[in-house]
Amino acid sequence: MIVKTVVSIIAYLVLAPLLGGLLAGLERKLSAKMQRRVGPPVLQPFYDVFKLFEKEKMAPTRFQDFYVLVFVVFVIASGVIFFAGGDLLLVIFTLTIATAFLVVAAYSSNSPYAETGAERELLAMMAYEPMVLLTAIGFYMYHGSFNVRDILGSDSMCFLPMIGIFIGWIFILTLKFRKSPFDLSMSHHAHQELVRGLTTEFVGRTMGLIELSHWYENVVLLGFVFLFFANGTAWGWVLGIVVAIVAYFVEVFIDNTFARMKWQFAFKSSWIIAVVLGMVNVFVLYLCF
Amino acid sequence: MSAYVTKSPWVVHYDGSSCNGCDIEVLACLTPMYDVERFGIINCGNPKHADVFLVTGSVNEQNKGIVKQIYEQMPEPKVVVAIGICACSGGIFKDCYNVLGGVDQVIPVDAYVPGCAARPEAIIDAVVKGLGVLQAKREAMLNKVEKVEEVEEVVEDAVEEPAEEVAEEVKSEGGEE
Numbered sequence: 485m486i487v488k489t490v491v492s493i494i495a496y497l498v499l500a501p502l503l504g505g506l507l508a509g510l511e512r513k514l515s516a517k518m519q520r521r522v523g524p525p526v527l528q529p530f531y532d533v534f535k536l537f538e539k540e541k542m543a544p545t546r547f548q549d550f551y552v553l554v555f556v557v558f559v560i561a562s563g564v565i566f567f568a569g570g571d572l573l574l575v576i577f578t579l580t581i582a583t584a585f586l587v588v589a590a591y592s593s594n595s596p597y598a599e600t601g602a603e604r605e606l607l608a609m610m611a612y613e614p615m616v617l618l619t620a621i622g623f624y625m626y627h628g629s630f631n632v633r634d635i636l637g638s639d640s641m642c643f644l645p646m647i648g649i650f651i652g653w654i655f656i657l658t659l660k661f662r663k664s665p666f667d668l669s670m671s672h673h674a675h676q677e678l679v680r681g682l683t684t685e686f687v688g689r690t691m692g693l694i695e696l697s698h699w700y701e702n703v704v705l706l707g708f709v710f711l712f713f714a715n716g717t718a719w720g721w722v723l724g725i726v727v728a729i730v731a732y733f734v735e736v737f738i739d740n741t742f743a744r745m746k747w748q749f750a751f752k753s754s755w756i757i758a759v760v761l762g763m764v765n766v767f768v769l770y771l772c773f
Numbered sequence: 774m775s776a777y778v779t780k781s782p783w784v785v786h787y788d789g790s791s792c793n794g795c796d797i798e799v800l801a802c803l804t805p806m807y808d809v810e811r812f813g814i815i816n817c818g819n820p821k822h823a824d825v826f827l828v829t830g831s832v833n834e835q836n837k838g839i840v841k842q843i844y845e846q847m848p849e850p851k852v853v854v855a856i857g858i859c860a861c862s863g864g865i866f867k868d869c870y871n872v873l874g875g876v877d878q879v880i881p882v883d884a885y886v887p888g889c890a891a892r893p894e895a896i897i898d899a900v901v902k903g904l905g906v907l908q909a910k911r912e913a914m915l916n917k918v919e920k921v922e923e924v925e926e927v928v929e930d931a932v933e934e935p936a937e938e939v940a941e942e943v944k945s946e947g948g949e950e
Contacts, residue, residue, distance in 0.1 A: 516808070516810065516811075521808040521810065521811070523810060528781065532781045535824075538850075538911060540849040540914070679818055680822065686821075687821045
């Protein structure tokens with residue numbers, strides 16, 4: 485039991501950045517193909533991060549890098565809890581604290597671009613947080629436990645009874661991944677009105693760490709998608725992994741086909757989705773289980 | 774080993790006082806036709822993330838501070854590419870009362886792309902030439918760090934040795950007395 489947990493934690497720590505970086509590379513390749521370009525090599529995100537680590541150190545305040553470090557630690561910690569089979573609520577709140585520290589890091593720079601990006605990140609958090617909580621509640625209603633270990637050990641698949649929550653989760657993944665139409669706080673693409681928003685003032689190694697922790701974070705978020713399909717059998721695992729990867733590329737597709745919306749739309753739409761799909765689904769689960 | 778900075782040179786573009794001819798050619802490099810992203814080049818629009826500074830147009834009293842500031846905000850290693858004859862030497866505006874001349878009047882320039890307007894092929898070629906400079910600067914950075922460490926060691930040795938010598942001298946003197 486303990487050995488299994490330790491192995492999965494180490495596998496997460498080693499494999500998550502590799503998988504996340506590879507997905508980011510494939511994402512850029514797919515985006516390029518959608519725009520009829522050749523696109524960068526698949527390993528380009530790794531080159532980018534290695535390059536960022538080669539750059540000169542520079543920071544507007546000496547506190548900024550500390551806050552970013554806390555962000556990185558909490559992001560990795562949330563994944564460790566998830567892959568150790570821990571409590572889903574703890575995973576969610578650890579991720580929230582991590583993002584809060586990223587926001588504080590952006591505020592500490594005193595740059596107008598970073599500050600506006602930080603404000604928008606707070607709005608985005610307010611938009612997606614209800615649906616994230618409802619997802620955890622849904623898992624509890626169906627499986628009777630918040631623990632990832634119990635959900636994985638269950639013998640029934642919760643995808644169909646939780647279809648509303650699943651759609652809601654896919655919807656807020658756009659916010660979580662910071663993809664268009666909800667890339668309010670920072671864009672992965674060049675030239676926007678906020679320069680680089682939240683990450684404007686992060687230079688070199690600091691920026692590299694943020695990229696790296698985004699890869700960790702993405703793997704955890706896709707892990708949630710996987711949980712909808714886990715039913716203790718091998719084909720449940722295969723289906724879960726396939727759907728998680730498909731979900732990532734659906735987000736890339738949405739990213740490439742939508743323009744950015746205002747924060748009001750992001751806020752309203754995700755709360756409406758949370759209430760209509762999330763709450764109703766939780767109520768149905770309450771009646772049936 | 775080649776530095777990773779040559780595999781992902783991010784670009785920031787500033788229009789000094791260009792007529793937009795060269796700017797359009799710079800942006801043409803990003804289009805599917807030329808697609809510089811296949812070399813890992815991204816127009817990031819943020820000097821703090823950029824490795825290559827593309828300047829179009831001549832420098833004048835109004836924008837010389839801005840050009841300097843963008844250059845100073847970029848972390849090392851960095852290169853500057855002057856695009857178009859105006860950025861290289863001031864071009865036909867060279868003798869204007871308000872024009873200082875090319876970009877090299879204000880910041881060090883590593884590659885020049887003459888032309889009016891500069892061709893996208895020439896711009897890409899200049900950026901690729903700039904990669905060699907980036908590589909050299911990265912190596913210089915590494916050597917500098919090593920040199921600083923060496924210097925520190927030498928200084929430490931120089932400080933320690935006399936102290937011991939002095940101590941021994943004092944001892945021997947004390948012994949004589």
